[in-house]
Amino acid sequence: MDFTPTEAQTEARDLAARIFGDLATHDRLKAAGTGSDPELWKALCAAGLVAAAEELGLLGLVLLLEEQGRTTAQVPYAASCVYGVLALTAHGSAEQRGRLLPAVEDGSAVVAGAFPAQTGVRASARGELTGTVPVVPWLRDATHVLVADAGRQLWLVPLGEGTGIEEVELTAPWSAGRLTLEGAWAEPLGPGTGAYTDVLATARTAFAGLQAGVCAGSLVRAVAHTNTREQFGRPLANRQAVQLRAADAHMDTEAIRVTAYEAAWRRDAGLPYATHALTAAWWASEAGHRVVHTGQHLHGGAGADLDHPVHRHFLWGRQLDAYLGCGAEVLQELGELIANGE
Incomplete structure (x- = not known):
């Protein structure tokens, strides 16, 4: 095993450290309250650090997330990279990657994750989901949510018709919400479990x-x-x-x-x-x-x-x-x- 970062990973980590260090200050975090910092999110996306997760791999993402953790920066970076960029890259079809990845990588779409699997979520034969997930971190910032049904099939749900969000406050200010699905349309991601x-x-x-x-x-x-x-x-x-x-x-x-x-x-x-x-x-x-x-x-x-x-x-x-x-x-x-x- 060799954990030595590549040149690209090192450059991305150093860039992330500068952005988080400059913008995730104590005063800005206090001003954000329990919500996210939209200006910081824009800066990360403009610097290509969300899109970078696809190229840098999971080890590269871990290096970048360490920098977020050092400053406790209030942005849905981990969620959208894991449940959006990496999930689509690994398990999305070519059509899904072409259609969805650009928006996730430029930050105009944000993906939250209803993980681990919730046994109360059921999928119909037509791909409509029904059920409730009590807590989804960063849901209030999201445009999509990755849901696993009772059979552990993954579904990507665009938030809108058939979905409801109720604000939930956690120990940390992670913009969480309670997700209600009432016949919400969803598309499957990857075959099987x-x-x-x-x-x-x-x-x-x-x-x-x-x-x-x-x-x-x-x-x-x-x-x-x-x-x-x-x-x-x-x-x-x-x-x-x-x-x-x-x-x-x-x-x-x-x-x-x-x-x-x-x-x-x-x-x-x-x-x-x-x-x-x-x-x-x-x-x-x-x-x-x-x-x-x-x-x-x-x-x-x-x-x-x-x-x-x-x-x-x-x-x-x-x-x-x-x-x-x-x-x-x-x-x-x-x-x-x-x-x-x-």
Whole structure:
């Protein structure tokens, strides 16, 4: 395995870091409230960073999502790249790719994902969907939503006639909504359950990469704070207990990063990666939980301030923990896959 980024991946990552760093500032994030930042989304699309997901592959996308996570930038970047660009590239027909990809890649269309599969969604023989998905992240920003029915067939649903959206607030400001389908027209994406399995594993890997960035950003803030905050005439960072706590958080963050890199590399190489995606999801859930708590704890009382930047990392880390699934659930699924020889 070689996780060294290509020249194109490095250039895209550096460009993403500049855009997120310049536009996802604390003041702009506060102004966005619980919604998205449309100007930041336009900047990312204009720079070609949504379209880049098709060429850079999943490993390249993970690198870019780390940069989003470092700043907790409020845009549907992960969702539209995973459930839109990569899903269409891998499982769309030539006609679907030609018709849908240009709009998704230039940002005029945004795809959210109703994942994991919702057993309450049913498809008719004519491709009309009925059912309810309680929570879909970034749904309020979306023009389309990728839905898996009870049989795990993927359907791409244009939001409009037959669909209803009710605003839902999550732990993190992810513009989520409750999706109601009442005979909504949809088009199938990919044959059978193989497409669903691949998109789910891709999503787990990508959101694990996002969590690596969230944790790295939290830790950077904690290190800066403990190096400048003094107690009894000495920086907090000089205390062994603080150093050990930060070191543990660093190791946890690296574990999230390397497992996400491995799963992404395997997908790009055409190797089986479902168990590796679950491993990355487990580390992102369990270790991510620890890291963002550490980041907040090392800030002392300031970390509990709802307006403090580190608190946003805490909220994102907890939301990703919930989205990826609790550790016990992920381990059970991983154990079943291994036992079945998958």
